[in-house]
Amino acid sequence: MSSSPAPDAPITGEQIFTRVAWALRRADLNLQTAKERPLREIGIPGSHYSVLISLQVTPGVTAAELARVIGVTPQAVALLVAKLTASGMIERRTHPRHRSVQELHLTDAGREELAKAEYIVSDLERHIRDSLGDKSYRQLRELLGQVIDELPNWVPPQTDRGTVDPAADQ
């Protein structure tokens, strides 16, 4: 709230706030920042949690797969893996068939660390479910699933290329 005399918000009817994309971004942003602080207090950055929970869900996943799941580049994952391996949270095992591929697994210490984080994250999830009620909670989950499934089908509109874009193509 700024220091304008009239309490009425001067946000003249913009249709931006009615967008699902905007609401989705705001919701996820608030969600991430909400859980980031308590996680850091127990010494687990959000990125580390993402790795640990992914390994719990999908043991033996490769770094490249992991990168796609948590939405960062393989290089970023390599750095995370190096740290978590150094601190004994996870371990790398050579793939039985593909010798150049490294499978990632949680160690017992990693599972223990993850449990502490889960105590916080599951509490947040419970808060959301309690706030919305069981019916709306399931509805929201269903609708988000539909969005996730449909998003890859979107084809960006062509922005009169050929005039602006010389020949750059990948």
Place this chain on the structure above:
Amino acid sequence: MSSSPAPDAPITGEQIFTRVAWALRRADLNLQTAKERPLREIGIPGSHYSVLISLQVTPGVTAAELARVIGVTPQAVALLVAKLTASGMIERRTHPRHRSVQELHLTDAGREELAKAEYIVSDLERHIRDSLGDKSYRQLRELLGQVIDELPNWVPPQTDRGTVDPAADQ
């Protein structure tokens, strides 16, 4: 539904994927990456778009407020503002009452640039609405709004720290 395992049993993939927090993160992640590429093709990074659209919605906003809206630190905003000012997309005006405060406004060039980006982003939004149908689309928007409103009321659980739990946070 499965019969409940032991309370402290390791969480399974099915349980994780049913979380709203997980779905929310996946949906936003896919959404951001989906629109990031076409935006970059017309020379507008996602972070720049966030600034421009925010200034469209709330003209005269300060850098500090902007930082809270788009979820980054004031320092990061300062860098963005410097770039967008240098390229003539936005301009800084001294606040009439607070001389140390800089209000941010779109320039005509900025509005033009934003229009190009909006062509893409609004198309994505339309795709989502068409995919879900009008009723589900409005439902999703409503539910996300509830989540955004309720999230600040969450109090992280105390993880055996010495401090005493404050009764309520305002």
Place this chain on the structure above:
DNA sequence: TGAGATACATCAAGTGCTTGATGAAGACCA
């Protein structure tokens, strides 16, 4: 009126992640 509180802006230093490029190994197929 003047001390403390609050909010904005900005400087400096460090970190995490990105784009870009390279090498190695299994998969596909004539």
Place this chain on the structure above:
DNA sequence: TGGTCTTCATCAAGCACTTGATGTATCTCA
């Protein structure tokens, strides 16, 4: 069987953003 394609991993360089700290201006209240 050897060429081509795909995927994984990793090196190197650069940039975007963060944490931490400082200075300034306005507001609050004794």
